[in-house]
Amino acid sequence: KAGVTQTPRYLIKTRGQQVTLSCSPISGHRSVSWYQQTPGQGLQFLFEYFSETQRNKGNFPGRFSGRQFSNSRSEMNVSTLELGDSALYLCASSLTLSSYEQYFGPGTRLTVT
Amino acid sequence: AQSVTQPDIHITVSEGASLELRCNYSYGATPYLFWYVQSPGQGLQLLLKYFSGDTLVQGIKGFEAEFKRSQSSFNLRKPSVHWSDAAEYFCAVGGGYSGGGADGLTFGKGTHLIIQP
Numbered sequence: 001k002a003g004v005t006q007t008p009r010y011l012i013k014t015r016g017q018q019v020t021l022s023c024s025p026i027s028g029h030r031s032v033s034w035y036q037q038t039p040g041q042g043l044q045f046l047f048e049y050f051s052e053t054q055r056n057k058g059n060f061p062g063r064f065s066g067r068q069f070s071n072s073r074s075e076m077n078v079s080t081l082e083l084g085d086s087a088l089y090l091c092a093s094s095l096t097l098s099s100y101e102q103y104f105g106p107g108t109r110l111t112v113t
Numbered sequence: 114a115q116s117v118t119q120p121d122i123h124i125t126v127s128e129g130a131s132l133e134l135r136c137n138y139s140y141g142a143t144p145y146l147f148w149y150v151q152s153p154g155q156g157l158q159l160l161l162k163y164f165s166g167d168t169l170v171q172g173i174k175g176f177e178a179e180f181k182r183s184q185s186s187f188n189l190r191k192p193s194v195h196w197s198d199a200a201e202y203f204c205a206v207g208g209g210y211s212g213g214g215a216d217g218l219t220f221g222k223g224t225h226l227i228i229q230p
Contacts, residue, residue, distance in 0.1 A: 045217025
């Protein structure tokens, strides 16, 4: 069974721009969570999506948003990029809503200049 | 609020030697506990998990971990390390629910494992 895939793997953007990251979960998994990983803050929970609805959100500003499609694929959007948004963005999929058994993708490395 | 502490930022172990990575957590109820490994430029791979039951759990790649409620610990062990085990190891805790969904995993800062030949 294929794992979680994320596209693109690497991205360079300029301050003030917006960016969209994509995540395809493991086949059959219906929940997608997003995490941000930085050297300073470590791994932090962004949000979880299930049945095309955001179910929970971490402590991030409204510039961070996402959505989920009927096939469980998810996108994450960051608007008005700041230098501090440079990070590895990880997507994790799980079988059901609020399942803590999460399987991670390789991540998208975002660099904001 | 839940939290995870990994006291060792770096650990150096000789190939073939045993390994123990420490993890302490703070959580009000019975936690779900996890160990993940991350190789450079890669995502996180789940090594093992504890939800309930037997406090000694076996994982992939020969790793095991023991849940000790009295010490709020979930240390990761391996009897004999291989050079390919060099990576970043993360302990995580979960179990909270609010707003209609899971609160997400809370991760420790990670332990960087270096293997000496």
